[in-house]
Amino acid sequence: MTTDPTPTTASRKPTDVDALAERYLDAAAELDPTMATYVGLAGYDDRMPDLSPAGLAEVDALHERTLAELAGVQPTDDVDRVTILALTERLELARELYAIGAPLSDVKNIASPVQGLRDIFDLMPTATAEDWTTVARRLTAIEPAIEGYVESLRLAASRGDVAATRQIRACITQCESNLGPDGFFASLARRASETGVLSEAASTDLDDGILAAQRGYASLRDFFADELLAQGRETDACGRERYQLHSREFLGARVDLEETYAWGQAELARISALMNETADRIKPGADVAGAIAFLDQDPSRKLHGTDALREWMQQKSDAAIEALADTHFDIPGPVRTLECMIAPTTTGVIYYTGPSDDFSRPGRMWWSVPPGVTEFSTWRELTTVYHEGVPGHHLQIAQTVYRRELLNRWRRLASWTSGHGEGWALYAEWLMADLGFMDDPANRLGLLDGQSMRAARVVIDIGVHCGFPAPAEVGGGEWTYDKAWQLLSSHCNMAEGFLRFELDRYLGWPGQAPSYKIGERLWLQLREEMKARAGDTFDLKDFHRRALDIGGVGLDVLRRAVLGEL
Structure with a gap:
């Protein structure tokens, strides 16, 4: 298998627009070294971002x-036009959020600095003493960050x-x-010791870094508990105006929130009906809960231990x-390599x-297994492998x-929106079902159960944050935590x-969770529009190649690029 990352096709000559975008990326990496590590840019792994107001x-x-530079640069081709549109959209939105x-x-139970300053260590090389020295320097940088x-x-x-x-x-x-x-x-220190590669000096540096990191997180815990908690708001909703901004942040598209809220409820009902039909196929006469209980008792659909889980994921x-x-x-050759990993964290x-x-x-592909969990149901998780992998x-x-x-x-490395990325991943799950990979009713129920959660959170997220009336099935009227929990728990097995963690995520990260299902909807709409235009000449493989070659731009820019409306 080839490992050469350079395609054999003729290269496009870099343009002034390309140079501008790459200058921006390099400057952004200097200001956010964790972003650089995440996207695979070398040279920043020993640093942390400046999270102060000045930073x-x-x-x-x-x-x-x-x-200002983008406003004055001239595109030479459609690739440049997409770059200008996509980067302008991202930066204008970032400035609105900053304003x-x-x-x-930024404080939330996922994807805030609380998690980011720690999670980045999962991606750092740890094979050599030099690697661990770099880890030690970054650990020391946690405290000032x-x-x-x-x-x-x-x-x-x-x-x-x-x-x-x-x-x-x-x-x-x-x-x-x-x-x-x-x-x-402390577990990181044990991992380092077990490698056997640390010199005495590297070991000392690592110990010092770990103590500094622990001091930093202890001070953050105390700040939250002793100072910020008393000032926190009791309401979860961010409000309609702010929500519209966050919706654009995660979709790269503007959507009608009232229409999308109504669609989310209809989609949830549609998926629920499909789940009931599938449950009856698994065990005639059973409801969804009965079918799940039946599947969970089937030893042929069980994995025991994380080693078996990782091997199954890889297979x-x-x-x-x-x-x-x-x-x-x-x-392409290098893309045919995907490593399946058990994460060092235990968040689930x-x-x-x-x-x-x-x-x-x-x-x-990483699986963070919660403490005490040793059994895994394959019928639930096959769709996850397709979502995260290929x-x-x-x-x-x-x-x-x-x-x-x-x-x-x-x-290639840093242009990303959840609506594009997560929407594609949900599109990919359904595509695998359409291609016959999910014909086993048990695996199909796993797909539908995941889709049910994604539809439920469209309803919860938009409804709670925008103040729309709650659905009749939870009593209508004003949303409360209990109503949100009732809807989520009744539609997610x-x-x-x-699920409690998930609900807190929706309440604290407005606009992100719905972007999966809304993004999938926009991907499907784009495919159908292309199919209608092409008629009998429509080719699904060509559509996928054309769309994926554009990269992770916002969904409004994607639509314009695929349809040739630049």
Whole structure:
């Protein structure tokens, strides 16, 4: 299997627009080294971002300068036109969010600095003593990063902009999980010791870094508990005006929120009906709960232990690549490598991280297994493998990274919206069903159960944050936490702890969770529009190639690019 990341097709000559986008990416990496590590840019792995008001102001100033440059540059082709549209849309939106103070007050149970400063260590190389020295330097940088973060949170609080108490409490618990002999940083020290590669000096540096990181998270926990919690708001909703902005942030598209809210309820009802039909196929006469109980008792659909889980993930993802390559998708050589991993954390989250620019770090599917969980149901999770792997995130993201002959580094590595990425991953799940990979009713029920959760959160997220009337099935009227829990738990057959975390996520991260299902809807609409235009000449493989070659742009820009409306 080839490992050469350079395509054999003729390269497109880089343009002034490409140079501008890459200058922006390099400047952004200097200001946010964790972003650089995440997207696979080398040279930043020993640093942390400046999260103080001054640091965030620098980021905004970069956005302002880059927008001014974009306004004066001339495109040479459609690739340039997409770059200008996509980068302008992202930076203008970032400036709108900065103007309302969103980066200053960022506290939530997922995807805020509380998690980001720790999670980045999952992606760092740890094979050599030099690698661990780099880890040690970044650990030492956590403490000043947290000091800057606290400074920003205090400034936002002085303006009356504070997260909900629900999110602050969740972050207190997460800070505590990083501390003590069983916390993340202590476990990191044990991992380092077990490698046997540390010199005495490297070991000392690592110990010092771990102590600094623990001090930082202890101070953050104390700040949350002793100061910010008392100032937090009791309401979860962010309000209609702010929600519209966050919806655009995660979709890269403008949608009619009232129409989308009504569609979400209709989609949830449609999926519920499909689940009941599928349950009857699994066990005639059974409802969904009965069918799930039946499947969970089937030993042939069980995996025991994380080693078996990882091996199963790898087998299924490899099989999908083999089956889809050269038939339904063009899958270049380096993209055919996907590593399945058990994450060092225990949050229960399943996620994907893309390859580095040179593919020396491959794309990876991660499973963060909660404490005490040792059994896994394959019928639930096959659809997850397709979502995170191929034809989901791995195909979409790794193929974009691979297209260096067509796309500049910003387009390949850092252009991303949830609506595009997560919408594609849900589209990929249904596509696998359409192609016959989910014909087993048990696997299909797993697909539908996941889709039910995605539809339920469209309703909850938009309804709660925009103040729309709750559905009749939960009593109508004003949304409350209990009504949101009733809707979610009645439509999602998953562990309570997982669903409670999910609900807190929706309440604290407005606009993100619905972007999966809304993004899928927009992807399907685009495919149908292309099919209607092409008629009998429509080719699904060509559609996929054309759309994926554009990269992870906002969905409005994607539509214009695919339809040739630039």
